[in-house]
Amino acid sequence: MLTKTKSLKMKPLSSKSGGNGPRFNIDSTTLSLSLLLVLVIVGFSIAMPGRFFTDSTFMSVAFQLPELGLLTLAMFIPILSGGLNLCIIATSNLTSLLMAWVFLTWLPPQASLALQAVWLTVALVGAMILAIAIGMLTGALVAYVGAHPILVTLATMTMVNGIGIYLSRGAAISGMPDIVRYIGSDTLLGIPVPLIIFLATAVLIAVFLERTRLGKYIYMSGSNINATHFSGVNTHRVLIAIYVLSSMLCVIAGLVMMARFNSLAIILGGTDPFGGFGRVTGVVLSLIVLQVISTGLNLLNVSPHFSLAMWGAVLIVVLALKFFRQRFMQKRASRISAAKARAALP
């Protein structure tokens, strides 16, 4: 999961990139994640004086983050609804395959940048249509057949993966036009283009979830789908929308990367896996934490398997801390209210 090749670019970067959600009131998850981030950065800086706290480290994080981040967002929405989408990697592979096919068949080799942009739009639209089809199939199976999302998406994953392998015969496709390479590796105003795409998507999703009716319905379905249904929401349509949206995010992810994912990042970000809670801010922050950890360990020349083990350990420790903190707060709250009750007695 961590065997990515690092792309170190020597360019300046403003290293503050977290907390881009629309909610600026800080909740406890955001606070503790920021603390963890500072802790990790300080720890690595002490462990590797002069080597870790550099522009190149943060540039590397900034280039690797979007790969994981977009897929995490694609996973985040189904998890909000109490489901899961195992099909995201397969979907982004298949849609990027379609985009590659469009470029290789239709785009003349010496096309101008404008023409390339036109074909990029065409390819994106085609990939989106494919993604919507996949999402609708998944959502319909979840909504109308009533099978558990894990089972449904496992089946669609097998199918979509199969189609991808069948069409490409397992071979890699190369020879992308310049504009695709530009998206993957260039910077705009010193910020990597993938990061801009990721942050823009994250903000859009955050606004969508917090400020639109459908977004609220998604949270509601995650909390209690039966109650949502009986309060007059067409939950079947909401479920289909969830998986369509998730698949469409996969297209963007497929455009930015074909790297591997680790959906663990979502849970660290305060998303309750029972559904119904969680904010995009938390997800983005936790992604940054995990990416900084893996980059730091990479710089320390630790085996990627050890980083994998560290991710597991970090996750368990964070969850344990969260539990003990919650219990402490509860005890304190009950103590305070007991004291108040005693004080109120005549």
Place this chain on the structure above:
Amino acid sequence: MLNLNRLRPASNEGYLAWVLVVVIVTFSLLSDQFLTLQNLLDLSESYAVSGIFALGLFVVLVTGGIDISFAAVASVVQYAIATLAIHYGLTSPTGTILLAIAIGAVFGMINAILIYCLRIVSIIVTISMQSLLFGMLMWLTNGTSLYDLPEWLVTPLQVLPFNVGTQHYQIGLPLMVMLAVAGLTWLLLNKTHLGRQLFAVGGDQESARRIGIRVGVLHLFAYGYLGAMAAIGGLVQVYRVGEVVPNALVGGELDVLAAAVLGGASLNGGKGSVGGTLMGVFLIGLLKNGLNLIGVSNYFMNIVIGVVIVVAITVTHYKKRKETDVGFA
């Protein structure tokens, strides 16, 4: 007395049985190699390990939990046992098997403790545990395989040999172990007090707690049982292939999970049966084997398997959906 009504499926398992029958008949008509004793025996031997894992996982699913870490546990147990045997002179077969089961059960119980005491959702804990165990295993062993295994573990045994005509067949140890595990799990879930309590916890944990069931102990038991099954499955895998490859098993967890859920186990707990779980495992096995025999290319196989799973899900869930209109199970 022939009663045609009995053929109408009443449950998830009933529908699944019909899907299985359709698959078997189709492949028997398309390929004359499919419905031979040798092919079916080979098939069941190669899916025996998945079956053992699925049965263990089923017990956890019954309690309403989920465990993704069993493949990593099995790999760790395999490696630990092999290392002890090669470098520290562990020779006694009984001791080795008991030790393996104990190690597996301990890992399972660690999961249970984290899940129950910290109130963390099981899928998260076990995914973390899987990363932790597998990462540590690969890091400490550098991914090297072990071949120099003790004789008693890797020597092929003749188990229940029999002759049909002049052909010589044998049931084989993996299948026997799987059947034994299936019998044990069936007895446990259907004929013991403990089994009913497991179903009760899966049905509604809070209600179970209030009628005096010790939910924590049951969690310990269920995850420990899966850990033990993971260890047994790991040993059977070593027996089959004669080597210990640290990354051979990890990655197949979701297939086992899919098989168990396909067989009627609900991810919300409290549902399913041993027979259904085995049917789920062998549906996938029969499909892969049959498609291979009728000459479907490997590239195309996944598409067909995906479609069949979708059809199977639809068939087995559709009736239930008509009863309750919302939610998923």
